[in-house]
Amino acid sequence: MGRLEDLQAFARVVDARSFSGAAKLLGTTKSAVSKQVARLEQQLGTRLLHRTTRSISATAEGRGVYERAQRLLEEAQALDAELAGQREQPRGVLRLSTSTAFGNLQFTALMADFCARYPQLQVVLGLNDRYVDLAEEGFDVVLRLTGRPSPGLVARKLADVRFVLCASPAYLAAHGTPTSVTDLAGHRCLRFGYLHAPERWRFRHETEGEREAEISGALRFESGLTANSSESLRVAALAGMGLAVLPTYAIGRDLREGRLIALLPDWTPLGGPAEANVLYAVYLPSRFPSPKVRALIDFLVERFGELPPWDRPDEA
Structure with missing residues (x-):
């Protein structure tokens, strides 16, 4: 498989749906990202992206490569953090999703403090009133309001919903x-x-x-x-x-x-x-839990506590 840097460039293109957006995330140029993706496609012998004048999306083969690349990048990041003793300094892009109402009314306001605590981490938040497939859509974490977490995912309870x-x-x-x-x-x-x-x-x-x-x-x-x-x-x-x-x-x-x-x-x-009476953070199982995922969950557990802010009598 191609070099890790090329896989990272390809994954960020899929995330941003553009070469210029990926270049901004990686701190490089659009032409450099394009060359990395072209080199990866040549090495793998397959086309990874559908390119149109309006958008870029992964091909069927590209989606499979993206999922593998995400896991490799997560493990590489976790290993780097462990060896460098930087578990408390997550970095990179954290893609997460939650419902429109919960995101607008509660969650988005928390992100200012979270981003200030972890300045090397960029948060990409999607608000969706539908079921989100983490593997298919490339999310790191989904905050899900449900009474029954989906099987096959790691689910961490964050708060009861009344x-x-x-x-x-x-x-x-x-x-x-x-x-x-x-x-x-x-x-x-x-x-x-x-x-x-x-x-x-x-x-x-x-x-x-x-x-x-x-x-x-x-x-x-x-x-x-x-x-x-x-x-x-x-x-x-x-x-x-x-x-x-x-x-x-x-x-x-x-x-x-x-x-x-x-x-x-x-x-x-x-x-x-x-029936959606519990708020969970759900994510894909991994041998190396991502530092950025751990950071988000620890932050939310700290902020919500035993009684979430919206149920506290003295909450301003």
Whole structure:
């Protein structure tokens, strides 16, 4: 296989989807990167990139080489760090992904401190309201909100995610405050889904067990689109359009400042979006855990603690 430097140049072209972007990441010139990739293609005897006037993407063979290159580069980086005693100084590019709502409302604000702590590390953040395949898409870490981590991946729990039923004071003043699960049938409810939106919400009580409530929808958000996010439901709830089941990472401050009111506090929402009740950092297994991945996870564990910031009563 080609030299490690050529593999690195090729991998960064795939990451940046351009030769100029890869050159910027590597601190070199566009022509130097182009020569390295051409040399690698010649050595391997296959075309690795689709080149158009608008974008660059890996061929089927290139995708396989990219995945192998990523593993080799990770191991080389880990070995360098171990030998040089630089485990606490990760460097290079850290590609990570999380949901649009969590990224906008909680995660992105943390990156200023993280990047200041590790100035030799460049973070590339993708916000996606869909399932992200780490191996296929080249992410180092995905912050995933789920109740069931995918098999075959390393999953580190970062925080519990709490969901509450809520509404605005204006809505409650106009339509009344529900005092039982059965009352929900008479209220306008904001829910996920489109053609197959749920007709029932489920709740669990510590002593009374599970209950279902039929609901009438005020708004539906199509699954799979950016509009299908906690941000959209939050805006609709704040506008007084109905009741919503939302995670406290999206509405913690609204609850503390009275813009939204938590309802039926003894009942825990179940099913649907509320199944995503744990935040995990997931990454591909490796013999040499990447220093940059370890740095991110350690940072998030430190910041979230036993009670995440969005659930702390005194959080500003």
